[in-house]
Amino acid sequence: MRAVLCETLGDPSVLRIAELPVPEPKAGEILIRVHAASLNFPDVLMVAGGYQHKPALPFIPGMEAAGEIAALGPGVTGWTVGDGVIFGKRPGCFAEYAVVAADSQPMKVPVGWSFAEASAFRVAATTAYNGLIHRAGLKRREVLLVHGATGGVGMAAVQLGKHLGAQVIATGGDDARLEVVRAQGADFVINYRSTDFVPLVKDLSDGRGADVIYDPVGGETFERSLRCAAFGGRLLVIGFTSGGPSTLKSNHILIKCLSVIGVRAGEHARHYKPFADDYAREFPRLAAQGVMRPHISHRFPLERVADAMRVVLERKVVGKAVLEI
Ligand SMILES: NC(=O)c1ccc[n+]([C@@H]2O[C@H](COP(=O)([O-])OP(=O)(O)OC[C@H]3O[C@@H](n4cnc5c(N)ncnc54)[C@H](OP(=O)(O)O)[C@@H]3O)[C@@H](O)[C@H]2O)c1
The missing domain is CATH 3.40.50.720 (NAD(P)-binding Rossmann-like Domain)
Incomplete structure (x- = not known):
């Protein structure tokens, strides 16, 4: 699979596209074919080494995305291959495939939303x-x-x-x-x-x-x-x-x-489960009503991840910038 790789910390020009093996979902995990991943300010900080969460090098940046379930690991129930899902993974979203834990609260893509919109909802x-x-x-x-x-x-x-x-x-x-x-x-x-x-x-x-x-x-x-x-x-x-x-x-x-x-x-939701339960219950309901439907001002292919980060840094984005994969 193609993935954005950060091997050294720095400005967006340090990023390159790498060919990596498609990950295998283990017990309790879901494999997702990513169709869109959105940019967040912390992505830029993480690549520069200036964010509170500092992943070990090399890493695949990106903290939220949307796509279709490609495979289910052993023991996963409640999901079907082909379901459209919004998910978070910090980091690891700027790639053609990502594996997430089934209990990490993926959410179904709201009816009528594009994958680009869906990828920009969660954070x-x-x-x-x-x-x-x-x-x-x-x-x-x-x-x-x-x-x-x-x-x-x-x-x-x-x-x-x-x-x-x-x-x-x-x-x-x-x-x-x-x-x-x-x-x-x-x-x-x-x-x-x-x-x-x-x-x-x-x-x-x-x-x-x-x-x-x-x-x-x-x-x-x-x-x-x-x-x-x-x-x-x-x-x-x-x-x-x-x-x-x-x-x-x-x-x-x-x-x-x-x-x-x-x-x-x-x-806070990791420390206090009622907040996580509230997100799981309320977000599908709010999204179905069109509340917090993201506004996307910029779209880039995966290869142009550095340009996507630059429009964030140059404050040209209104709402969200998205990578379409
Ligand atoms: N607490 C949390 O749980 C949580 C979760 C996610 C993100 N965050 C944080 O929230 C912040 C925003 O993230 P984001 O993804 O929304 O960023 P973003 O999309 O890049 O938006 C940045 C915003 O900051 C404004 N801004 C930048 N520099 C400014 C300045 N010097 N004076 C006044 N306004 C300025 C920009 O306004 P103009 O360009 O119009 O000036 C723009 O509206 C980041 O610090 C991120 O780490 C916190």
Whole structure:
């Protein structure tokens, strides 16, 4: 099979296409013929050696994909060869075939979705659902501020927040890409390059501020978000695409009774099974209603994986970029 191989850490140019044996599914495993795999910011970090999870070299990058079941290992029940599935494997998805444990919660491809869309669902949906529902308990009519809304996990939070009945304010750095975010359900979009989001969020919420702030950007964006959080607001630490974490002023947290909440959507479900059960039960239902259906702005063949990573790094993507395999 053809697979992307990372043999040395570095920028996307270190990646090459290798010919490798098709893996054999062992007991309790499923072999999947991958048709599409989507890019996530952590893929780029992992290849550069800058992500918290550091796989041994060489490795096949990619953490989420979709395809058809090609074979079942001994003892696997409940699945049939040919079923279309969404799955996660960290790493190992940028290849023609992948083996996953049957108990790793693969999900059926929703009716009417392409494999490209399906491949882009899992990480963004899990992060938005765990952040907004499990961790922040977002309620109807609350004000939700989503940073990084032009990106994968941000856009899913816009879509889910709207579905939950919140008033959604979304930030990003490009007017054209923010128009896509508006079409995905944002009530207001703010280009942080031309407008200070702090006073505008207060204006848009009648001076109250945002009840929930979902932040994949970090750095100064998070620090400044404290200033437009509502009394009793919940701030979700999702990631650090601006380059690094934040230094928080604890006086703001005290004065406004704020909650600062760390979000690790996948890891939390591994520690606490009811969250994993919730994903398994709710995601097919939400996807069938079209909630968190991914927006794909870029598609590349497997051979152009380095170009796919570059459009992520150059912030050209709106929603998700996908490899079609
Ligand atoms: N906590 C979790 O469980 C979890 C799960 C998955 C991912 N994550 C993290 O979430 C983050 C986003 O991942 P993703 O895949 O959605 O990335 P992505 O699709 O590449 O999106 C990146 C977003 O960050 C924004 N951004 C980048 N640099 C910025 C800056 N200096 N100032 C303001 N905005 C900036 C971009 O906005 P513009 O380009 O419009 O400026 C874009 O909206 C990553 O840090 C990732 O590790 C966390």
